[in-house]
Amino acid sequence: MTLKRGQTNELELWAWHEAAVSGDVRAARKDCTRVMYAVDGKPVARCHLDHAWPSTLEVGALKAGPAEALYETVTLICERLHRLAP
Numbered sequence: 900m901t902l903k904r905g906q907t908n909e910l911e912l913w914a915w916h917e918a919a920v921s922g923d924v925r926a927a928r929k930d931c932t933r934v935m936y937a938v939d940g941k942p943v944a945r946c947h948l949d950h951a952w953p954s955t956l957e958v959g960a961l962k963a964g965p966a967e968a969l970y971e972t973v974t975l976i977c978e979r980l981h982r983l984a985p
Contacts, residue, residue, distance in 0.1 A: 900933065900948070900977070906958065906969040916956040916973070927952040931975075932983075942985040948977035 919927035928950040935944040952975070959970040 900946075900951075900975045900980070901972060902933070902975065903970055903972045906971050912953070912956065912971070912973060916953040919952040919954070928978075934985075945983040945985050947981040947983055948975060949979040949981070951975045951977035 915927065915929070929952070930947070930949055931951050932945060932947045934942050937943045953973045954976045955972075955974045957972045959972075
């Protein structure tokens, strides 16, 4: 699963990726849930990931010129993906 978000000051995602890269399996593999929301704020889709870990973490390139948002993209690998009711 690949997720993209605007760059933030939070370091939790980076620490999680570092644990995965360093081979710390206990710290790297986590159960998590992804929830997608409609424009009105109501949940429309939910997936649960068993023993997920970030395999890649990328930050978009900075460009000269007009201000553009900086994004980070993470690819999560998991042992099992469950589709749940919203």
